[in-house]
Amino acid sequence: MAATADLEDLSGVGPATAEKLRENGYDTYQSIAVASPGELSNTADVGESSAHDIIDSARDAADVGGFETGTDVLERREQIGKLEVLVPELDEMLAGGVETQSITEVYGEFGAGKSQVTHQLAVNVQLPDEQGGLHGRCVFVDSEDTFRPERIDEMVKGLPDDVIEATMAEREIDGDADDEEALDELVQTFLDRIHVAKAFNSDHQILLAEKAQEIAAEYEDDDYPVRLLCVDSLTAHFRAEYVGRGELADRQQKLNKHLHDIDRIGNLYNAAVVVTNQVQSNPDAFFGDPTKPIGGNILGHKSTFRMYLRKSKQDKRIVKLVDAPNLPDGEAVMRVQSEGLKPE
Secondary structure: OOOOOHHOOOOOOOOHHHHHHHHHOOHHHHHHOOHHHHHHHHHHHOOHHHHHHHHHHHHHHHOOOOOOOHHHHHHOOOOOEOOOOOOOHHHHHHOOOEEEOOOEEEEEEEEEEEEEEEHHHHHHOOOOOOOOOOOOOOEEEOOOOOHHHHHHHHHHOOOOOHHHHHHHHOOOOOOOOOOOOHHHHHHHHHHOOOOEEEEHHHHHHHHHHHHHHHHHOOOOOOOEEEEEEEEEOOOHHHHHHHHHHHHHHHHHHHHHHHHHHHHHHHHHHEEEEEEEEEEEEOOOOOOOOOEEEEOHHHHHHHHEEEEEEEEEOOOOOEEEEEOOOOOEEEEEEEEEEOOEEOOO
16 A cells, blocks of 8 residues: 655645545545545545645545456455454355455344454454464444444453464464463553544544544554554444434444445455444244344445344354355354354
């Protein structure tokens, strides 16, 4: 990814406009190239015509926005990373794990384990590539007060001994998987690489998505760049604030913008985007499971992968892959235990 660019080189961008763009997170040609004229106009305080010119200039400079061959697309897709859940049956169903540059939606009823998935991935993303991770950090937008550092502690200590010891060696921590003091030090390094913010309402949640892009830009050249963005849950505030059919259009428009913002982070910084979603009862369903995810078609179309979690006996959870562009539908079983997500 490109470092901070000389925005003044773009057509129609002077020092004052460049400063406004940088203050609002538009500090690379790519971030401007994929912006809409409307949002750039509001951000930089320029007319829409000028915004069009700036975007066109950024697209030329960043070499984006044109057609490319299927071979080019294949080469670009080879850069996509796979973040493993470290549950073999589930990772196999996902053809290697959760993809970067995609939105993965995890939905299910209360207590199904959605937040457990986001916590586990916030740990796993920091592991070396050979251990199933992406050697990166996580940005966690928490809208339901679900993030618990104590859970990260349990999950780090619940990793396989060989993974713990390999990570300790990589982070220059003296000790092994049986050394409590070394384990506590290891947990601290994991917590240091998870950036958490609590969203108090939908407007604040949208703002935090913009702040998340700033963090991704800040750590772009770090040893641990941002490789995971979690939003838990994506829809809770929108559902509570926009009630009734009269509010539906406004809610969906706002949700659509929010989804584009977080998708942009995934594409610009090669990060996996994982969002959790609530469900509602579908009274028209006479057969099968009567629950369906909220968010409507906008969320359904924008999510690249959709996984449905449902409870089974005791700590078992059934994970159903409902939608994926290149994978067959399937089911996998995992267990939600104190040490994290484990195989059946």
